[in-house]
Amino acid sequence: MDLDEFLCWFNSTGVITENVNVCYSDSCGFGLYSRRSFIEKNSLVLSIPENLFIKPSFENKDLTGFEHLIIYLLEEKSNPYVSFLRSIQPIPQWCVFPNDKYPRQLSDKMKQHLNKYNQSRIKIQQYNDDQFQWAYYIINTRCVHFPMDISSKDQDNNLCLIPYLDFVNHSIEPNTMSNFNSFTRSYEIRTTKPIDINEQITFLYNPHSNVDLLIEYGFVLTSNLYNQLNIEYELEQILSNEQIQKIKSFNYWNSLELYSGDNDLSWTVIKTIELTFNQDHWSPYDDPSIEDKCKLKEKLKQLLTDVKQNIEKDFQQWITNHFHLEKNILYHDFLTIIRDTSVIVDKSFIEI
Numbered sequence: 562m563d564l565d566e567f568l569c570w571f572n573s574t575g576v577i578t579e580n581v582n583v584c585y586s587d588s589c590g591f592g593l594y595s596r597r598s599f600i601e602k603n604s605l606v607l608s609i610p611e612n613l614f615i616k617p618s619f620e621n622k623d624l625t626g627f628e629h630l631i632i633y634l635l636e637e638k639s640n641p642y643v644s645f646l647r648s649i650q651p652i653p654q655w656c657v658f659p660n661d662k663y664p665r666q667l668s669d670k671m672k673q674h675l676n677k678y679n680q681s682r683i684k685i686q687q688y689n690d691d692q693f694q695w696a697y698y699i700i701n702t703r704c705v706h707f708p709m710d711i712s713s714k715d716q717d718n719n720l721c722l723i724p725y726l727d728f729v730n731h732s733i734e735p736n737t738m739s740n741f742n743s744f745t746r747s748y749e750i751r752t753t754k755p756i757d758i759n760e761q762i763t764f765l766y767n768p769h770s771n772v773d774l775l776i777e778y779g780f781v782l783t784s785n786l787y788n789q790l791n792i793e794y795e796l797e798q799i800l801s802n803e804q805i806q807k808i809k810s811f812n813y814w815n816s817l818e819l820y821s822g823d824n825d826l827s828w829t830v831i832k833t834i835e836l837t838f839n840q841d842h843w844s845p846y847d848d849p850s851i852e853d854k855c856k857l858k859e860k861l862k863q864l865l866t867d868v869k870q871n872i873e874k875d876f877q878q879w880i881t882n883h884f885h886l887e888k889n890i891l892y893h894d895f896l897t898i899i900r901d902t903s904v905i906v907d908k909s910f911i912e913i
């Protein structure tokens with residue numbers, strides 16, 4: 562089924578789509594674009610009623626909602642939306658080239674992502690690899706968070722597919738927001754700024770970094786304020802196992818990232834580095850002493866040098882025929898974070 566047939570069916574459902582057009586671009590695939598000469602801020606652009614949502618059935622207690630949706634997509638033969646989705650190729654390119662020598666900043670997260678993928682694959686074996694992969698990524702790239710009427714709070718159980726709403730592309734400077742309206746029982750898109758004719762309608766999927774966007778959706782943004790640089794590996798090199806356990810016991814280990822922009826260093830990073838030289842008087846909550854701040858500054862500078870060297874090495878080793886643009890953007894992202902953090906480190910602990 563092609564786009565026109567899908568739109569013909571969708572328009573027959575009674576949903577008002579007169580504010581928008583579906584158009585295709587090479588950079589983003591399909592997307593929604595304004596059809597009105599001017600749409601004011603706070604206007605309702607689109608409203609999709611709950612009866613059109615595709616929700617997990619939860620028939621099989623061993624499967625998550627996400628996995629129920631995989632099976633639904635592969636079994637459903639008559640739904641026009643599913644027929645249209647069959648024409649979409651949702652698989653992020655990196656899955657097609659698993660042997661590329663990805664830098665650690667990517668490969669660690671790719672492994673986590675693939676672990677989750679494989680957990681579902683093991684549970685759903687009645688389809689071939691291509692079928693499963695297609696359905697998995699249709700859901701991964703198009704589902705919407707939606708609280709289901711069940712006790713589980715797990716994200717994978719609280720989601721659904723919403724036809725047509727899933728044409729909206731991601732932006733970190735979006736012009737709309739989407740929400741479920743519990744009075745009208747529909748998912749609504751409302752403008753957060755005025756929109757001109759032919760302007761693309763976008764919303765923020767989540768505050769994803771470029772690494773996450775590449776892994777989950779297969780694209781990166783040229784500028785992304787949500788970028789992060791994980792420094793777990795470099796910290797592992799300067800901490801003993803015992804110290805790592807200590808940091809983990811305070812739940813600090815999972816938030817060891819640097820960010821770009823004029824942010825302060827995160828407390829978890831400061832405290833983790835402090836532990837490398839201050840084992841006797843270290844406490845998770847107290848400010849380091851003046852003397853320790855001095856050491857901290859030196860340690861941070863050394864850490865940044867190590868992180869930079871590792872990034873440079875990893876990116877040199879990433880010989881790829883397929884991701885030149887992504888490689889350049891990600892490399893630039895990481896160097897920007899290191900440079901911004903260096904400025905912060907220089908400015909920090911100014912009283913020293």
Ligand SMILES: C[S@@+](CC[C@H](N)C(=O)[O-])C[C@H]1O[C@@H](n2cnc3c(N)ncnc32)[C@H](O)[C@@H]1O
Pocket residue numbers: 588589590591592649702703727728729730731732777778779780
């Ligand atoms: C929910 S769908 C949006 C509709 C989709 N573009 C389509 O062709 O049907 C999400 C997918 O759109 C693409 N996408 C979304 N935002 C994008 C962006 N800002 N730049 C490039 N691709 C984007 C990615 O392929 C992503 O996996």
